[in-house]
Amino acid sequence: MIKASDVAKGTFILINNQPHVCVEREYVNPGKGSAFVRLKLKNIKTGSVLRQTNKVQDNLEDVSVEYKEVQFLYADAESYAFMDTKTYEQFSIPSEGEEEKRDFLKDGENYQVVFWEQTPIDIKLPTKMVFTVSEAERAERGDTVSGATKVITCETGLKVKVPLFIKTGDRILVNTETREYQERVNN
Amino acid sequence: MTDAGLRGRLESHARFASEIRGYFTARGYVEVETPTLSPFLIPEPAIEVFQTEYLGPGGHPRDLWLIPSPELWMKRLVGRGSGNIFQISRSFRNGDVGSPLHNPEFRLLEWYTVGSGYVESIDVLEGLFSHLLSSGWEKRTRQLSPPFHRLTMNEAFQRYAGFDLAGCQDVEDLVRAARRAGVRMPEESTWEEAFHIAFLTSVEPALPRDAPLVLLDYPSLVPTTARRAAAGPWAQRWELFVDGVEIANCYTEETDTEALTALLREEGERKKASRVQHAVDDGLAAAFPRGFPTVSGTALGVDRLEMVFSGEKSLEGVILFPFSDIVP
Numbered sequence: 001m002i003k004a005s006d007v008a009k010g011t012f013i014l015i016n017n018q019p020h021v022c023v024e025r026e027y028v029n030p031g032k033g034s035a036f037v038r039l040k041l042k043n044i045k046t047g048s049v050l051r052q053t054n055k056v057q058d059n060l061e062d063v064s065v066e067y068k069e070v071q072f073l074y075a076d077a078e079s080y081a082f083m084d085t086k087t088y089e090q091f092s093i094p095s096e097g098e099e100e101k102r103d104f105l106k107d108g109e110n111y112q113v114v115f116w117e118q119t120p121i122d123i124k125l126p127t128k129m130v131f132t133v134s135e136a137e138r139a140e141r142g143d144t145v146s147g148a149t150k151v152i153t154c155e156t157g158l159k160v161k162v163p164l165f166i167k168t169g170d171r172i173l174v175n176t177e178t179r180e181y182q183e184r185v186n187n
Numbered sequence: 188m189t190d191a192g193l194r195g196r197l198e199s200h201a202r203f204a205s206e207i208r209g210y211f212t213a214r215g216y217v218e219v220e221t222p223t224l225s226p227f228l229i230p231e232p233a234i235e236v237f238q239t240e241y242l243g244p245g246g247h248p249r250d251l252w253l254i255p256s257p258e259l260w261m262k263r264l265v266g267r268g269s270g271n272i273f274q275i276s277r278s279f280r281n282g283d284v285g286s287p288l289h290n291p292e293f294r295l296l297e298w299y300t301v302g303s304g305y306v307e308s309i310d311v312l313e314g315l316f317s318h319l320l321s322s323g324w325e326k327r328t329r330q331l332s333p334p335f336h337r338l339t340m341n342e343a344f345q346r347y348a349g350f351d352l353a354g355c356q357d358v359e360d361l362v363r364a365a366r367r368a369g370v371r372m373p374e375e376s377t378w379e380e381a382f383h384i385a386f387l388t389s390v391e392p393a394l395p396r397d398a399p400l401v402l403l404d405y406p407s408l409v410p411t412t413a414r415r416a417a418a419g420p421w422a423q424r425w426e427l428f429v430d431g432v433e434i435a436n437c438y439t440e441e442t443d444t445e446a447l448t449a450l451l452r453e454e455g456e457r458k459k460a461s462r463v464q465h466a467v468d469d470g471l472a473a474a475f476p477r478g479f480p481t482v483s484g485t486a487l488g489v490d491r492l493e494m495v496f497s498g499e500k501s502l503e504g505v506i507l508f509p510f511s512d513i514v515p
Contacts, residue, residue: 026286027286027289028387029233029234029280029289030233030383030387030433031231031233031234031436032231032233032409032410032411032436033232033233033379033380033382033383033409033410034232034233034379034380034383035233035282036383036384036387038387038388050371051388051392052370052371052388053370053383053384053387053388054373054384055373055376055380055384058373
C-alpha cells in the first residue's frame with residue numbers, strides 16, 4: 001500500500017487490477033474540511049487516462065515493478081529498441097505518448113527500464129544527462145549582454161537554450177525534466 | 188555577477204503591497220497588526236500548523252504556534268468595536284509543498300467590513316482589481332478586469348458535473364450522483380469529503396478561466412465560520428478563482444456564540460487526526476457581543492494575487508526566496 005500523499009509523478013499504482021503510472025499529481029487544500037491530491041493516471045496497457053481525487057491519508061495499491069539496466073539501440077517509427085545488458089535479450093517499447101523521450105535517448109547509452117510482469121512499461125531518464133552539441137551558431141562578436149542565449153542542437157536532435165559561449169563539439173549538462181541547460185562539462 | 192533586473196523586481200514587488208494598502212486605507216479601513224505567535228489557534232482539520240516553544244520566566248517552556256491566518260485576532264478587534272480593518276500578515280501552513288501554488292510562509296490579506304454581507308465584499312474586491320490594473324499591472328487587463336463572473340455552487344454542479352447538489356444532502360445520494368457523473372468515489376467518506384472529491388474532480392477543472400470567477404454559496408455541510416443562508420443548505424460564503432487558481436475566500440461571519448461554540452467543539456474533535464496538535468482558541472466563540480451587526484471577512488493570498496497579476500504560473504516568480512530553494 002502507498003499513501004496518496006506519497007504518490008508522485010512516475011509512481012505506479014494498481015486500479016481495478018490494471019497498472020497505472022501517475023503522470024500528474026497536484027496537492028489541493030481547499031483550507032476547509034480535508035486536504036486532497038488530484039491525480040492524473042495513465043493505464044500502462046491501454047494508454048487511457050483517468051483522473052481521480054484522493055484524501056491525502058487514503059491508501060492506494062502500489063505495483064511491484066522491476067528495474068533493469070538496458071542499452072538503447074535505435075528508434076523506429078513506432079517504438080524504441082533496447083537490449084538487456086545482462087541477458088543480451090532485445091525488446092521494444094511503443095513510443096506513442098512517449099515521443100518527448102526521443103530527444104534524451106543516445107545510441108549505445110544505458111538506461112533503467114521498468115518491467116511489470118515481464119513487460120517493459122517505462123523508461124526512466126536520469127534527471128541530468130550530458131549531451132554533445134552538434135550544431136551551434138557562432139556568437140556575434142562584441143555581444144556581451146549578460147544573460148543572452150541562443151538555441152543549439154545536440155546529437156539526439158535535442159534543442160536547448162544555452163549561453164552564447166557554447167560552441168559545436170562542447171559537452172553540456174541538461175536537466176531532462178525541464179529541458180534546461182545546466183552547465184558546460186569539461187572534457 | 189550582479190542581477191541587473193533585481194532592483195526593478197524589488198520595487199515592483201514592494202509597490203504591489205503598498206497599492207493594496209493604499210486602496211483599503213483610502214476607503215476608511217484601518218491597517219492593523221496582530222500576533223503571528225499565538226498560544227492557541229482555531230482548529231482547522233485540513234491545515235497542519237507550525238509549533239514552537241517560548242522559554243518563559245524561570246525557563247518554564249510554553250507551547251506556541253505560528254498562525255495559519257490572523258482571523259482569531261482580527262475578529263477580536265472587530266467584536267470590540269474596531270470598525271473596518273485590514274491587514275497583510277505573514278501566515279504559516281505546514282505540510283505538503285511540492286506545488287507551485289503553496290509556500291509554507293506566505294502573505295495573507297484579510298479585511299473585515301462591518302454592516303456588510305459577503306456579496307457586498309465582491310464589490311470591494313472588484314474595486315481592488317480595478318485599482319491594481321490602473322496602477323501599473325495593466326498587462327493582463329483582459330483576463331483580470333471586473334466585473335467578475337458569478338456562479339453559485341449549485342449552478343456549477345448542474346453545469347459541470349451534471350447533477351443538482353441541493354438534492355444530495357445525504358452522503359449516499361451524493362456518492363451515487365457523483366459516480367453516475369463518472370467520478371471515482373471512495374467506498375467510505377463523509378459528506379464533506381465526497382463533496383470535495385466531486386468538486387475537485389469534475390467541477391473545479393471545468394470552471395471558466397476567461398475572467399475572474401466568484402463561486403458563491405458553498406454547502407453549509409462544509410464546516411466553516413460562515414453564517415448559514417436564510418434558505419437552502421448553503422453557507423454565505425464565496426471563493427474567487429483566477430485562471431483556475433483559488434485566490435480569496437469570504438464569509439458573512441457567524442457571530443452567534445452558541446453556533447461558534449458548537450463549530451469549535453466539532454472541529455476540535457476532527458483536529459485530533461492532525462499531525463501537529465494545538466491548544467484551541469476558546470475566546471473566539473464569545474468574540475462578538477449579542478446583537479452585533481452583520482460583518483463580512485475576506486482572506487486573500489497576496490503572493491498568489493501578485494502571481495496572477497504578473498502573469499506568472501508559480502509563486503516562485505514573485506517570492507524572493509522560495510521555500511524550496513532555502514530548504515531544498
